[in-house]
Amino acid sequence: MEKPPRLNFNGLTALLVEGDRHSVSFLSEILRRFGLEHQHCVETGAEAKTYVQRMTVDFFFCEAALPDMDGLDLVRWMRRSAPVPYIPIVVLTGYSRIDAIVGARDAGANLVVKKPLSPQVLFDRLAWMGLGTRKFIETETYIGPDRRFKSIGPPDGLGRRSTDLSQDVGTATEPNMSQAEIDAMMKPTKLANI
Amino acid sequence: MSPQSPKKKARVFLPPSNLKDQLSRAGGKSRDEAVNAAIAGVEMLREKSMGAIELAIEAVEAVAEEGTNGALSEANLKDVLRNADEIVELAGTFRLQNLDAAGRSLCDLVGLLLKSSPYPAQPIAVHARALRLFAPGRPSLSAAQIEIILGELARFRAFFEAKPAAT
Numbered sequence: 344m345e346k347p348p349r350l351n352f353n354g355l356t357a358l359l360v361e362g363d364r365h366s367v368s369f370l371s372e373i374l375r376r377f378g379l380e381h382q383h384c385v386e387t388g389a390e391a392k393t394y395v396q397r398m399t400v401d402f403f404f405c406e407a408a409l410p411d412m413d414g415l416d417l418v419r420w421m422r423r424s425a426p427v428p429y430i431p432i433v434v435l436t437g438y439s440r441i442d443a444i445v446g447a448r449d450a451g452a453n454l455v456v457k458k459p460l461s462p463q464v465l466f467d468r469l470a471w472m473g474l475g476t477r478k479f480i481e482t483e484t485y486i487g488p489d490r491r492f493k494s495i496g497p498p499d500g501l502g503r504r505s506t507d508l509s510q511d512v513g514t515a516t517e518p519n520m521s522q523a524e525i526d527a528m529m530k531p532t533k534l535a536n537i
Numbered sequence: 538m539s540p541q542s543p544k545k546k547a548r549v550f551l552p553p554s555n556l557k558d559q560l561s562r563a564g565g566k567s568r569d570e571a572v573n574a575a576i577a578g579v580e581m582l583r584e585k586s587m588g589a590i591e592l593a594i595e596a597v598e599a600v601a602e603e604g605t606n607g608a609l610s611e612a613n614l615k616d617v618l619r620n621a622d623e624i625v626e627l628a629g630t631f632r633l634q635n636l637d638a639a640g641r642s643l644c645d646l647v648g649l650l651l652k653s654s655p656y657p658a659q660p661i662a663v664h665a666r667a668l669r670l671f672a673p674g675r676p677s678l679s680a681a682q683i684e685i686i687l688g689e690l691a692r693f694r695a696f697f698e699a700k701p702a703a704t
Contacts, residue, residue: 348560348561349564349565349566349567350565350566350571351559351562351563351564351565352560353562353564354559355556355559355560363626365586365623365626366626368582368585369579369630372575372578372579372581373575373578373579376574376575376577377566377571377575378565378571401556401559429552429553429554437622437623437626438622438625438626438640439618439621439622439644439647440622458625458626458629459625459626459627459629460630462575463568463572466568466571466572466575467568470560470568473556473557473560474557474560474561476551476557478550478551478552479551479552480547480548480549481549481550482547
């Protein structure tokens with residue numbers, strides 16, 4: 344097993360866009376204890392837009408539901424119109440906004456983290472996001488990180504389970520199937536009436 | 538894809554970033570060090586958070602009382618949802634399992650109620666009572682009592698789940 348990474352957040356900056364003061368307290372405290380001391384907190388999407396137009400940030404944390412706009416619209420704006428559109432974006436969702444998970448992914452967020460925040464989960468996600476080399480995709484309808492995970496999975500040592508993508512399946516015991524055999528398996532067949 | 542509507546090809550690229558180099562610099566914290574420090578930091582917010590839970594429960598109770606004539610407005614329900622979400626977050630953070638379960642039940646219930654008006658106040662009032670019973674500082678309940686309370690909350694959800702949504 345690969346040695347877990349040490350992360351040095353010293354000198355990095357984060358923008359926290361969160362309308363709920365308790366949530367922002369938890370997030371801010373957790374990040375501060377990780378060593379990410381430079382934080383700027385704003386409550387609304389409008390304030391966030393103004394801030395990123397003037398300042399650069401290394402991490403962008405955004406609540407899915409903001410007082411003045413949908414957080415996912417802010418993510419889309421970040422990807423389309425912000426001066427630096429590749430900033431890692433983490434969307435935070437409350438229990439009642441679980442539906443925002445898919446929406447956040449499709450808006451271009453790097454990660455979605457469900458509240459209540461867990462320091463373990465947050466550290467792992469930040470490590471995965473910061474140390475991984477995830478490509479971006481730009482199309483007419485989407486700008487953001489590549490959403491396809493099946494081929495690469497999380498980086499070594501950062502999976503949720505020690506067996507993630509590292510299972511030794513051994514050597515093949517049977518010859519490879521032919522394309523015709525695979526096609527036959529996929530071919531829809533009508534079941535006989537019982 | 539038809540030749541009449543050519544689509545712009547997707548651009549796949551590695552965005553310019555020095556984040557990996559910055560995070561990998563010497564120093565920093567290991568996962569255990571960072572997580573333990575963060576847990577200690579969150580623990581320091583416990584007292585303030587218990588006060589916030591109390592305020593959120595009071596807010597839910599106030600809305601439930603407002604609807605003594607039997608009905609609530611959509612704004613009332615959204616207010617309840619905001620407070621219930623906060624209760625779930627705070628209770629989950631400090632592992633107040635029963636309060637967390639009652640808060641989640643309230644979130645689910647409001648989601649169901651919002652599908653069709655009129656919006657009855659009674660299920661909110663019952664959930665508010667459950668939140669109060671599970672609030673921090675209250676005498677602890679037996680496993681049987683907890684099961685009965687959570688079971689009753691589930692019955693409300695089941696009732697409104699079965700109710701057809703307004704068209």
